Amino acid sequence: MRALILIALIASCTPAAQQSQPARASLPDELRAAGLSVEDAGPIEQSFFSVPAHVYLVEGNDLQVYRYASEQAAATDAAKVTPNGAIGTSMPHWIAPPHFFRRADTIAIYLGTNARVLAELERLMGKQFAGQ
Amino acid sequence: MHRRYFMLVVLLFVAVPLFAAHRWGSYHWSRSCGTCARTIEVRRSLSVTSVANWPDHAYKSIYGDPANPNTANRRGWNDSEVLTLNVTNGSSETYYRQNCPAISGAVRVCNYAYGSTGWAGLAQINTVSGTSHIAWGTAKMNDTYYTTNNDPWERHVMCQEIGHDWGLGHTSENGSSQNTCMDYYRNSSTNWTSTGPNQHDFDQIRTQHHWGTSQSLPAQVFASSLGNYPVDVNNLNKPWEWGTPIEWDPEGRASGFVLHLGTDDHGNEQNLYTFVTWAPVGAGHERPKRDAAFE
Numbered sequence: 001m002r003a004l005i006l007i008a009l010i011a012s013c014t015p016a017a018q019q020s021q022p023a024r025a026s027l028p029d030e031l032r033a034a035g036l037s038v039e040d041a042g043p044i045e046q047s048f049f050s051v052p053a054h055v056y057l058v059e060g061n062d063l064q065v066y067r068y069a070s071e072q073a074a075a076t077d078a079a080k081v082t083p084n085g086a087i088g089t090s091m092p093h094w095i096a097p098p099h100f101f102r103r104a105d106t107i108a109i110y111l112g113t114n115a116r117v118l119a120e121l122e123r124l125m126g127k128q129f130a131g132q
Numbered sequence: 133m134h135r136r137y138f139m140l141v142v143l144l145f146v147a148v149p150l151f152a153a154h155r156w157g158s159y160h161w162s163r164s165c166g167t168c169a170r171t172i173e174v175r176r177s178l179s180v181t182s183v184a185n186w187p188d189h190a191y192k193s194i195y196g197d198p199a200n201p202n203t204a205n206r207r208g209w210n211d212s213e214v215l216t217l218n219v220t221n222g223s224s225e226t227y228y229r230q231n232c233p234a235i236s237g238a239v240r241v242c243n244y245a246y247g248s249t250g251w252a253g254l255a256q257i258n259t260v261s262g263t264s265h266i267a268w269g270t271a272k273m274n275d276t277y278y279t280t281n282n283d284p285w286e287r288h289v290m291c292q293e294i295g296h297d298w299g300l301g302h303t304s305e306n307g308s309s310q311n312t313c314m315d316y317y318r319n320s321s322t323n324w325t326s327t328g329p330n331q332h333d334f335d336q337i338r339t340q341h342h343w344g345t346s347q348s349l350p351a352q353v354f355a356s357s358l359g360n361y362p363v364d365v366n367n368l369n370k371p372w373e374w375g376t377p378i379e380w381d382p383e384g385r386a387s388g389f390v391l392h393l394g395t396d397d398h399g400n401e402q403n404l405y406t407f408v409t410w411a412p413v414g415a416g417h418e419r420p421k422r423d424a425a426f427e
Contacts, residue, residue, distance in 0.1 A: 044249050047256070055248055062250050084301045086156060089258060091296040092251035093289055093316075095277055097305070111250050132305050 027065055027108060027124065028056050034120045038063075048090035049077050049107070061096060061112030063121075068105045078102045081130040099131035154314060154332075159257060159299035160340040161215075162265040169214050170341070173238040174294070175222040177229050178273075183281045186243045186273060186290065187221075193291040193313075194219050197328065204311050205328030209294060212334050214341040234258065234268040239297045241290070243273040252277045253289040255296030269297030284319035287327045299340050300333060 028038045041055040044064070050073065053064040068074040080088040081100055092098075096111040099118060103125040110121055122128065163170045174194055178186040192200075194217050196208035210217040222228060222240065232242035246254075257269045271293035278286060291313030292302075303310040309317040309326045312333055317326040 041248060044247055046249060047254075055250075062248070064250060082157075084156065085305060086301070089159075089256060091156065091255040091293075091301075092249075093253035093255075093292060094250055095252050096250075098250075109250065 027103075027106060028058075028063075030124050031056075031058055031063075031117075031120055034124075036117060036120060048080065048087040048092075051077075053109075058110070058117050059112075059114050061110065061114060061117065063117075064109040064111075066107040066109075068107070071104050074102055074105045074107055078107055078129060083130060085130075097132040099128045101125040101128050154301045154303045154336055155340050156296060156299050156301040158264040158340075159259065159266050160264065160342075161298070162260070162263075163214070163341060166342070169212075169216040171216040171218065173235070174217050174219045175235060175238055175240045176219065177222040177224055177232060177240055177242045179224045179229060179243060181243070181275055181278070184243070184273070184275070184278050184286045185283075186241075186286070189283075189287050189290040190241050190294070191219055193287065193294050193328070197287075200324055200327060202311070202324035202327055204330060205313070205324065205326070207329060207334075209291075209298065209329055211329070212298075212337045214338055215298065232270045232272055234270055236268055239269040239271065239294065241271045241273075241294065243275055245275040246272065247274075247276055249274060249276070253293040255293040257297060257299075266297070266299060271297055280321075282319065282321040284321065284324045284327050287324075288313050288317065288319050291328055295329060295333065298337055300336060303332065 025033070028040075032038045037057075037059055039057040041057050041062070043052055043054050045052045046064075049066055051066050051068055053066045056063045056065065066074070066077070068077070078100070085091065085094075085098065094111055097113055099110045099112075099121070101108045101110070101121050106125075108121065108125060109131075110117060112118075118128075161170045161172060174190070176187050176190050178190055180187065192208060194208045194210050196206055196211060198206055200206045209215060226244070229242045229244040230246075232240055232244075234240060252274050254272045254274070255269065256272075258267045259265060260267045271290070273286075273290060273293070295314050300314055303312055303315045305316045307316055307318060309315055310330070310332065311326055312330040313326055313328055314333055315326050319325065319327070
Protein backbone atom coordinates (compact mmCIF):
# COMPACT_ATOMS: atom_id res chain seq x y z
CA MET A 1 0.00 0.00 0.00
CA ARG A 2 2.84 2.40 0.88
CA ALA A 3 4.48 1.55 -2.42
CA LEU A 4 1.32 2.44 -4.32
CA ILE A 5 1.05 5.79 -2.53
CA LEU A 6 4.71 6.51 -3.29
CA ILE A 7 4.18 5.74 -6.96
CA ALA A 8 1.14 7.98 -7.02
CA LEU A 9 3.11 10.83 -5.44
CA ILE A 10 5.94 10.46 -7.91
CA ALA A 11 3.48 10.49 -10.78
CA SER A 12 1.82 13.64 -9.49
CA CYS A 13 5.19 15.42 -9.34
CA THR A 14 6.15 14.53 -12.92
CA PRO A 15 6.45 17.67 -15.06
CA ALA A 16 3.57 18.17 -17.43
CA ALA A 17 5.82 18.04 -20.45
CA GLN A 18 6.84 14.52 -19.62
CA GLN A 19 3.30 13.29 -19.36
CA SER A 20 1.57 11.71 -22.30
CA GLN A 21 0.10 14.88 -23.76
CA PRO A 22 -0.08 15.05 -27.54
CA ALA A 23 2.95 16.80 -29.03
CA ARG A 24 2.26 20.10 -30.74
CA ALA A 25 2.00 19.71 -34.48
CA SER A 26 4.85 21.18 -36.47
CA LEU A 27 4.33 24.60 -37.94
CA PRO A 28 4.19 23.35 -41.54
CA ASP A 29 1.54 20.80 -40.55
CA GLU A 30 -0.47 23.47 -38.81
CA LEU A 31 -0.33 25.64 -41.92
CA ARG A 32 -1.44 22.72 -44.07
CA ALA A 33 -4.28 22.08 -41.65
CA ALA A 34 -5.31 25.69 -42.17
CA GLY A 35 -5.69 25.00 -45.87
CA LEU A 36 -2.46 26.56 -47.11
CA SER A 37 -0.22 24.91 -49.67
CA VAL A 38 3.10 23.99 -48.06
CA GLU A 39 6.01 22.43 -49.95
CA ASP A 40 9.29 21.26 -48.48
CA ALA A 41 12.18 23.21 -50.03
CA GLY A 42 15.01 21.71 -47.99
CA PRO A 43 17.46 22.84 -45.35
CA ILE A 44 19.62 25.95 -45.32
CA GLU A 45 22.23 27.37 -43.00
CA GLN A 46 22.40 31.03 -42.12
CA SER A 47 25.50 32.51 -40.61
CA PHE A 48 23.49 34.89 -38.44
CA PHE A 49 21.45 32.30 -36.50
CA SER A 50 22.85 29.54 -34.33
CA VAL A 51 20.84 26.68 -35.83
CA PRO A 52 20.10 25.65 -39.41
CA ALA A 53 16.70 26.32 -40.89
CA HIS A 54 14.29 24.35 -42.97
CA VAL A 55 12.65 26.17 -45.83
CA TYR A 56 9.05 25.62 -46.89
CA LEU A 57 7.22 27.25 -49.76
CA VAL A 58 3.95 28.48 -48.31
CA GLU A 59 1.61 29.58 -51.05
CA GLY A 60 4.72 29.99 -53.15
CA ASN A 61 6.77 32.13 -50.76
CA ASP A 62 9.64 31.18 -48.47
CA LEU A 63 9.04 30.33 -44.86
CA GLN A 64 12.24 29.63 -42.95
CA VAL A 65 11.70 27.61 -39.78
CA TYR A 66 14.38 27.48 -37.10
CA ARG A 67 13.93 24.92 -34.30
CA TYR A 68 16.05 25.37 -31.18
CA ALA A 69 16.96 23.11 -28.31
CA SER A 70 15.20 25.40 -25.86
CA GLU A 71 12.98 28.43 -25.67
CA GLN A 72 15.89 30.34 -24.20
CA ALA A 73 18.07 29.59 -27.20
CA ALA A 74 15.34 30.78 -29.54
CA ALA A 75 14.85 33.92 -27.50
CA THR A 76 18.58 34.63 -27.61
CA ASP A 77 18.65 34.50 -31.42
CA ALA A 78 15.39 36.45 -31.68
CA ALA A 79 16.96 39.22 -29.61
CA LYS A 80 19.57 39.71 -32.34
CA VAL A 81 16.93 40.93 -34.77
CA THR A 82 16.61 44.70 -34.87
CA PRO A 83 13.79 46.81 -36.27
CA ASN A 84 15.98 48.01 -39.14
CA GLY A 85 16.34 44.48 -40.48
CA ALA A 86 19.78 43.70 -39.13
CA ILE A 87 20.46 40.44 -37.34
CA GLY A 88 23.36 41.12 -35.05
CA THR A 89 26.13 42.36 -37.31
CA SER A 90 24.56 40.91 -40.46
CA MET A 91 22.35 42.86 -42.83
CA PRO A 92 20.51 40.70 -45.35
CA HIS A 93 18.89 42.11 -48.45
CA TRP A 94 15.80 39.92 -48.42
CA ILE A 95 14.18 38.83 -51.67
CA ALA A 96 10.77 39.80 -50.28
CA PRO A 97 9.54 41.68 -47.20
CA PRO A 98 10.58 39.70 -44.11
CA HIS A 99 8.30 38.95 -41.16
CA PHE A 100 9.78 37.45 -37.99
CA PHE A 101 7.73 35.29 -35.63
CA ARG A 102 8.66 33.32 -32.53
CA ARG A 103 6.75 30.69 -30.62
CA ALA A 104 8.49 28.90 -27.77
CA ASP A 105 11.52 27.14 -29.30
CA THR A 106 10.76 28.11 -32.90
CA ILE A 107 11.60 31.16 -34.99
CA ALA A 108 9.97 31.57 -38.38
CA ILE A 109 10.83 34.10 -41.07
CA TYR A 110 8.21 34.55 -43.74
CA LEU A 111 9.33 36.34 -46.91
CA GLY A 112 6.26 37.63 -48.64
CA THR A 113 3.13 39.70 -48.43
CA ASN A 114 0.34 37.11 -48.64
CA ALA A 115 -2.23 38.40 -46.15
CA ARG A 116 -3.73 34.97 -45.55
CA VAL A 117 -0.36 33.43 -44.75
CA LEU A 118 0.49 36.32 -42.45
CA ALA A 119 -2.84 35.99 -40.67
CA GLU A 120 -2.31 32.27 -40.09
CA LEU A 121 1.22 32.80 -38.83
CA GLU A 122 -0.03 35.44 -36.44
CA ARG A 123 -2.80 33.13 -35.24
CA LEU A 124 -0.36 30.29 -34.66
CA MET A 125 2.68 32.17 -33.40
CA GLY A 126 1.42 35.51 -32.18
CA LYS A 127 2.27 38.92 -33.59
CA GLN A 128 5.49 39.25 -35.51
CA PHE A 129 8.30 40.55 -33.35
CA ALA A 130 10.17 42.22 -36.22
CA GLY A 131 9.81 42.84 -39.90
CA GLN A 132 7.84 44.99 -42.26
CA MET B 133 -8.28 69.04 -75.53
CA HIS B 134 -5.46 67.02 -76.90
CA ARG B 135 -3.49 66.76 -73.70
CA ARG B 136 -3.63 63.38 -72.03
CA TYR B 137 -1.79 64.19 -68.93
CA PHE B 138 -1.37 66.99 -66.55
CA MET B 139 1.43 67.65 -64.18
CA LEU B 140 2.39 70.54 -62.00
CA VAL B 141 5.97 71.01 -61.11
CA VAL B 142 7.11 73.57 -58.61
CA LEU B 143 10.76 74.29 -58.21
CA LEU B 144 12.06 75.93 -55.10
CA PHE B 145 15.53 76.83 -54.12
CA VAL B 146 15.76 76.64 -50.38
CA ALA B 147 18.75 76.75 -48.09
CA VAL B 148 18.09 74.10 -45.50
CA PRO B 149 20.19 71.26 -44.15
CA LEU B 150 19.47 67.79 -45.42
CA PHE B 151 18.05 65.27 -43.01
CA ALA B 152 20.17 62.18 -42.53
CA ALA B 153 19.37 59.32 -40.21
CA HIS B 154 19.74 55.92 -41.81
CA ARG B 155 22.57 54.53 -39.79
CA TRP B 156 23.18 50.93 -38.82
CA GLY B 157 23.45 51.09 -35.07
CA SER B 158 26.46 53.14 -34.14
CA TYR B 159 28.87 51.21 -36.32
CA HIS B 160 31.57 53.15 -38.14
CA TRP B 161 35.22 52.90 -39.11
CA SER B 162 37.73 54.53 -36.85
CA ARG B 163 39.97 57.29 -38.13
CA SER B 164 43.32 58.52 -36.96
CA CYS B 165 42.17 62.11 -36.60
CA GLY B 166 38.99 64.08 -36.68
CA THR B 167 39.38 65.33 -40.21
CA CYS B 168 41.34 62.67 -42.05
CA ALA B 169 39.71 60.16 -44.32
CA ARG B 170 39.92 56.49 -43.45
CA THR B 171 41.69 54.38 -46.05
CA ILE B 172 40.02 51.02 -46.62
CA GLU B 173 40.81 48.28 -49.09
CA VAL B 174 37.88 46.76 -50.97
CA ARG B 175 39.04 43.37 -52.19
CA ARG B 176 37.07 41.75 -54.95
CA SER B 177 36.63 37.97 -54.84
CA LEU B 178 34.20 38.18 -57.68
CA SER B 179 33.52 36.43 -60.93
CA VAL B 180 31.70 37.34 -64.10
CA THR B 181 28.64 35.12 -64.41
CA SER B 182 26.42 34.57 -67.41
CA VAL B 183 24.09 37.31 -66.16
CA ALA B 184 26.18 39.57 -63.91
CA ASN B 185 29.49 41.37 -64.26
CA TRP B 186 30.10 41.56 -60.53
CA PRO B 187 33.65 42.96 -60.67
CA ASP B 188 32.35 45.84 -62.76
CA HIS B 189 29.41 46.48 -60.45
CA ALA B 190 31.74 46.59 -57.45
CA TYR B 191 34.17 48.92 -59.19
CA LYS B 192 31.44 51.34 -60.21
CA SER B 193 29.81 51.19 -56.79
CA ILE B 194 33.10 52.39 -55.34
CA TYR B 195 34.42 54.79 -57.94
CA GLY B 196 31.16 55.87 -59.54
CA ASP B 197 29.63 55.35 -62.93
CA PRO B 198 29.70 58.42 -65.19
CA ALA B 199 27.55 56.55 -67.70
CA ASN B 200 24.75 55.75 -65.27
CA PRO B 201 21.55 56.92 -67.00
CA ASN B 202 20.39 58.05 -63.55
CA THR B 203 22.49 61.16 -63.23
CA ALA B 204 21.71 61.50 -59.52
CA ASN B 205 23.41 58.16 -58.80
CA ARG B 206 26.68 58.55 -60.68
CA ARG B 207 28.88 58.90 -57.66
CA GLY B 208 30.47 56.01 -55.82
CA TRP B 209 31.27 55.41 -52.17
CA ASN B 210 34.77 56.74 -52.69
CA ASP B 211 33.20 60.18 -53.15
CA SER B 212 32.64 60.28 -49.41
CA GLU B 213 35.04 62.79 -47.93
CA VAL B 214 35.68 60.55 -44.93
CA LEU B 215 36.53 57.39 -46.89
CA THR B 216 39.45 56.69 -49.20
CA LEU B 217 38.75 53.37 -50.87
CA ASN B 218 41.15 51.20 -52.81
CA VAL B 219 39.67 48.46 -54.96
CA THR B 220 41.96 45.45 -55.31
CA ASN B 221 41.58 42.05 -56.91
CA GLY B 222 41.54 39.05 -54.60
CA SER B 223 41.23 35.45 -55.61
CA SER B 224 38.07 34.59 -57.47
CA GLU B 225 38.48 30.86 -56.87
CA THR B 226 35.43 29.08 -55.56
CA TYR B 227 36.78 28.75 -52.02
CA TYR B 228 37.18 32.50 -51.63
CA ARG B 229 33.91 33.41 -53.25
CA GLN B 230 32.00 30.83 -51.21
CA ASN B 231 33.58 31.52 -47.82
CA CYS B 232 34.38 35.18 -48.33
CA PRO B 233 37.04 35.18 -45.62
CA ALA B 234 37.24 38.45 -43.74
CA ILE B 235 40.32 40.66 -43.92
CA SER B 236 41.16 42.82 -40.95
CA GLY B 237 40.77 46.47 -41.79
CA ALA B 238 39.23 45.75 -45.18
CA VAL B 239 36.03 44.82 -46.96
CA ARG B 240 35.84 41.70 -49.10
CA VAL B 241 33.14 41.45 -51.75
CA CYS B 242 32.12 38.02 -53.04
CA ASN B 243 29.62 36.31 -55.28
CA TYR B 244 28.53 32.69 -55.17
CA ALA B 245 25.38 30.60 -55.44
CA TYR B 246 24.79 30.49 -51.69
CA GLY B 247 21.47 28.70 -52.11
CA SER B 248 17.86 29.52 -51.28
CA THR B 249 18.73 31.60 -48.27
CA GLY B 250 16.09 34.23 -48.88
CA TRP B 251 18.63 36.99 -49.34
CA ALA B 252 20.00 38.38 -52.59
CA GLY B 253 22.81 40.15 -50.79
CA LEU B 254 24.27 39.96 -47.32
CA ALA B 255 26.56 42.41 -45.58
CA GLN B 256 28.37 41.40 -42.45
CA ILE B 257 30.69 43.33 -40.21
CA ASN B 258 32.68 42.73 -37.10
CA THR B 259 33.72 45.31 -34.59
CA VAL B 260 36.84 45.96 -32.62
CA SER B 261 36.17 44.43 -29.23
CA GLY B 262 34.41 46.77 -26.88
CA THR B 263 33.86 49.46 -29.49
CA SER B 264 31.48 50.28 -32.32
CA HIS B 265 34.42 50.61 -34.70
CA ILE B 266 34.14 48.30 -37.67
CA ALA B 267 37.08 45.92 -37.89
CA TRP B 268 36.16 44.26 -41.17
CA GLY B 269 33.26 43.83 -43.50
CA THR B 270 32.09 41.43 -46.15
CA ALA B 271 29.46 41.77 -48.86
CA LYS B 272 28.05 38.67 -50.50
CA MET B 273 25.96 38.53 -53.67
CA ASN B 274 23.84 35.40 -53.89
CA ASP B 275 23.93 34.19 -57.49
CA THR B 276 21.04 31.84 -56.74
CA TYR B 277 18.70 34.79 -57.19
CA TYR B 278 20.30 36.37 -60.25
CA THR B 279 19.11 34.23 -63.12
CA THR B 280 18.50 36.84 -65.79
CA ASN B 281 20.52 39.89 -66.70
CA ASN B 282 19.38 42.91 -64.76
CA ASP B 283 22.24 45.36 -64.43
CA PRO B 284 20.32 47.99 -62.40
CA TRP B 285 19.17 45.45 -59.84
CA GLU B 286 22.64 43.90 -59.57
CA ARG B 287 24.19 47.36 -59.12
CA HIS B 288 21.57 48.28 -56.55
CA VAL B 289 22.29 45.27 -54.35
CA MET B 290 26.06 45.45 -54.77
CA CYS B 291 26.08 49.15 -53.88
CA GLN B 292 23.80 48.56 -50.91
CA GLU B 293 25.74 45.69 -49.36
CA ILE B 294 28.97 47.67 -49.62
CA GLY B 295 27.16 50.65 -48.13
CA HIS B 296 26.18 48.59 -45.11
CA ASP B 297 29.84 47.89 -44.56
CA TRP B 298 30.35 51.62 -43.91
CA GLY B 299 27.71 51.41 -41.17
CA LEU B 300 24.71 52.57 -43.16
CA GLY B 301 21.22 51.16 -42.76
CA HIS B 302 18.30 51.24 -45.14
CA THR B 303 16.57 54.49 -46.01
CA SER B 304 13.32 52.55 -46.39
CA GLU B 305 12.17 48.96 -46.58
CA ASN B 306 8.75 49.33 -48.16
CA GLY B 307 9.89 49.31 -51.77
CA SER B 308 9.76 53.07 -52.17
CA SER B 309 12.68 54.81 -53.81
CA GLN B 310 14.71 57.55 -52.23
CA ASN B 311 16.96 57.37 -55.26
CA THR B 312 19.74 55.73 -53.31
CA CYS B 313 20.98 52.19 -53.42
CA MET B 314 20.30 52.08 -49.67
CA ASP B 315 16.55 51.80 -50.23
CA TYR B 316 14.57 48.66 -51.09
CA TYR B 317 13.51 49.70 -54.57
CA ARG B 318 13.14 46.77 -56.97
CA ASN B 319 14.65 47.61 -60.32
CA SER B 320 13.59 46.35 -63.70
CA SER B 321 16.34 45.73 -66.23
CA THR B 322 15.94 49.17 -67.78
CA ASN B 323 15.29 51.28 -64.69
CA TRP B 324 18.37 52.76 -63.04
CA THR B 325 16.57 54.37 -60.14
CA SER B 326 18.35 53.82 -56.80
CA THR B 327 21.55 52.43 -58.26
CA GLY B 328 24.13 54.50 -56.41
CA PRO B 329 24.68 56.52 -53.27
CA ASN B 330 23.18 59.99 -53.03
CA GLN B 331 24.06 63.04 -50.98
CA HIS B 332 21.91 61.81 -48.12
CA ASP B 333 24.21 58.80 -47.80
CA PHE B 334 27.34 60.90 -47.84
CA ASP B 335 25.87 63.18 -45.19
CA GLN B 336 25.06 60.18 -43.06
CA ILE B 337 28.52 58.67 -43.39
CA ARG B 338 30.08 61.99 -42.48
CA THR B 339 27.84 62.25 -39.44
CA GLN B 340 28.58 58.72 -38.29
CA HIS B 341 32.28 59.12 -38.76
CA HIS B 342 32.03 62.30 -36.69
CA TRP B 343 33.80 64.72 -38.96
CA GLY B 344 35.44 66.66 -36.19
CA THR B 345 33.18 67.74 -33.38
CA SER B 346 32.54 71.36 -34.18
CA GLN B 347 33.89 71.51 -37.68
CA SER B 348 31.63 72.25 -40.60
CA LEU B 349 32.14 70.68 -43.94
CA PRO B 350 34.53 72.60 -46.19
CA ALA B 351 32.68 74.46 -48.92
CA GLN B 352 35.05 73.15 -51.56
CA VAL B 353 33.64 69.69 -51.08
CA PHE B 354 30.35 70.86 -52.48
CA ALA B 355 32.05 72.96 -55.08
CA SER B 356 33.93 69.89 -56.19
CA SER B 357 30.75 67.89 -56.37
CA LEU B 358 29.13 70.54 -58.47
CA GLY B 359 32.13 70.64 -60.72
CA ASN B 360 32.00 66.93 -61.30
CA TYR B 361 28.26 66.70 -61.66
CA PRO B 362 26.91 69.88 -63.23
CA VAL B 363 23.19 70.35 -62.90
CA ASP B 364 21.15 72.14 -65.50
CA VAL B 365 17.96 72.85 -63.59
CA ASN B 366 16.14 73.58 -66.82
CA ASN B 367 16.91 70.22 -68.30
CA LEU B 368 15.97 67.68 -65.68
CA ASN B 369 13.56 65.53 -67.60
CA LYS B 370 13.41 62.32 -65.66
CA PRO B 371 12.25 61.70 -62.10
CA TRP B 372 15.56 60.17 -61.14
CA GLU B 373 17.25 63.44 -62.02
CA TRP B 374 15.20 65.27 -59.43
CA GLY B 375 17.10 63.95 -56.46
CA THR B 376 15.83 62.20 -53.37
CA PRO B 377 12.08 61.66 -52.98
CA ILE B 378 10.76 63.26 -49.82
CA GLU B 379 6.99 63.04 -50.33
CA TRP B 380 4.66 60.47 -51.82
CA ASP B 381 1.13 60.71 -53.14
CA PRO B 382 -1.70 58.40 -51.97
CA GLU B 383 -0.85 55.94 -54.72
CA GLY B 384 2.69 55.62 -53.47
CA ARG B 385 4.34 57.63 -56.24
CA ALA B 386 7.05 60.05 -55.29
CA SER B 387 5.62 63.55 -55.51
CA GLY B 388 8.33 65.65 -53.88
CA PHE B 389 12.06 65.55 -54.45
CA VAL B 390 15.11 67.35 -53.18
CA LEU B 391 18.32 67.68 -55.12
CA HIS B 392 21.41 68.84 -53.29
CA LEU B 393 23.26 71.47 -55.32
CA GLY B 394 26.07 72.53 -53.07
CA THR B 395 26.99 75.50 -50.94
CA ASP B 396 26.70 79.13 -51.86
CA ASP B 397 29.26 81.82 -51.13
CA HIS B 398 27.76 82.35 -47.69
CA GLY B 399 28.11 78.73 -46.72
CA ASN B 400 24.44 77.92 -47.04
CA GLU B 401 23.49 74.61 -48.55
CA GLN B 402 21.43 74.99 -51.70
CA ASN B 403 18.77 72.46 -52.56
CA LEU B 404 16.44 72.17 -55.52
CA TYR B 405 12.97 71.02 -54.56
CA THR B 406 10.69 69.51 -57.19
CA PHE B 407 7.04 68.75 -56.51
CA VAL B 408 4.96 66.92 -59.04
CA THR B 409 1.27 66.06 -59.36
CA TRP B 410 0.93 62.86 -61.32
CA ALA B 411 -1.97 62.11 -63.62
CA PRO B 412 -3.74 58.77 -63.14
CA VAL B 413 -2.17 56.01 -65.16
CA GLY B 414 -4.63 53.98 -67.15
CA ALA B 415 -6.82 54.18 -70.20
CA GLY B 416 -6.36 57.47 -71.95
CA HIS B 417 -3.44 58.54 -69.81
CA GLU B 418 0.28 58.36 -70.04
CA ARG B 419 3.02 58.90 -67.55
CA PRO B 420 3.58 62.63 -67.34
CA LYS B 421 6.62 64.32 -68.72
CA ARG B 422 8.27 67.04 -66.81
CA ASP B 423 8.32 69.60 -69.61
CA ALA B 424 4.51 69.60 -69.52
CA ALA B 425 4.83 71.83 -66.49
CA PHE B 426 5.89 74.73 -68.60
CA GLU B 427 3.18 74.50 -71.17
